Amino acid sequence: MAQIGVERAGDADVVAQITRRAFDRRNGEEVEMIARIRAAPKFILALPKFILALSLVAEVGGRPVGHLLISRDKLRLEGGQPTDQEGLMLGPISVLPDAQRRGVGSRLMRRGLDTAASRPELVVVLIGHPEYYPRFGFRPAREFGLHPDWDAAMVYPLWPDLSAYRELHLPEQSVCRCNAWRKPLQADHSQPL
Structure with a gap:
C-alpha cells in the first residue's frame, strides 16, 4: 500500500522524474507547470506553512x-x-506507469483533498478527465457558474455556498492547462490516469 507524505526538501528532481514518466506523451508540459509554480514568489513565501503541506509524494516500499x-x-x-x-x-x-491502477492516485487525491479542507479557500479546481474525478467529489465548474464551460474544468467545493465565485474564471494556470488538455480529452478518454 502506498504511503503518502509531505514532499521533503530535495524531492524536486524525483517529482520531476515521476511527472515526466507519468505524462511521457505530453512533452514535459506538467514538469514545466510544476517548475513555474515552484518559481512563483507566493510559493517561496508560503513554503514553510502552505505548499509543503499540499505537495505530496506517494511511496511504495520506500x-x-x-x-x-x-x-x-x-x-x-x-x-x-x-x-x-x-x-x-x-x-x-x-503516478509512475508501473504503479498506476493500484490506488496510488486515489490515495494522493484523498490526502490532498483532506488537507485542502483545512484551508480557508472555498474551492479546489482542476482540469482533467470528467469521467474520473467526480468519484472524489469534483463537479463541472459550470454547475457553480464558473468558467470556462468545458467538461474538463471541475470544482471540488470546500464550502456549501460558492455564490461569491459565480461568473468568475478559473485561475490563469488552470486555464493554460485546460487549453492543453481540452483537445486530448475531447479526442480520447481512454488514456491511463
Whole structure:
C-alpha cells in the first residue's frame, strides 16, 4: 500500500522524474507547470506553512511512485484580471506507469483533498478527465457558474455556498492547462490516469 507524505526538501528532481514518466506523451508540459509554480514568489513565501503541506509524494516500499501538487491562485474576471477570490488548484497529479491502477492516485487525491479542507479557500479546481474525478467529489465548474464551460474544468467545493465565485474564471494556470488538455480529452478518454 502506498504511503503518502509531505514532499521533503530535495524531492524536486524525483517529482520531476515521476511527472515526466507519468505524462511521457505530453512533452514535459506538467514538469514545466510544476517548475513555474515552484518559481512563483507566493510559493517561496508560503513554503514553510502552505505548499509543503499540499505537495505530496506517494511511496511504495520506500520508492517514490507518485506526486500531487495543490497550489493557490486568484480566480479571474472575464478579461483575465485577478480578483480577491482565491482558490486552490489541484494538479498535476502523477503516478509512475508501473504503479498506476493500484490506488496510488486515489490515495494522493484523498490526502490532498483532506488537507485542502483545512484551508480557508472555498474551492479546489482542476482540469482533467470528467469521467474520473467526480468519484472524489469534483463537479463541472459550470454547475457553480464558473468558467470556462468545458467538461474538463471541475470544482471540488470546500464550502456549501460558492455564490461569491459565480461568473468568475478559473485561475490563469488552470486555464493554460485546460487549453492543453481540452483537445486530448475531447479526442480520447481512454488514456491511463
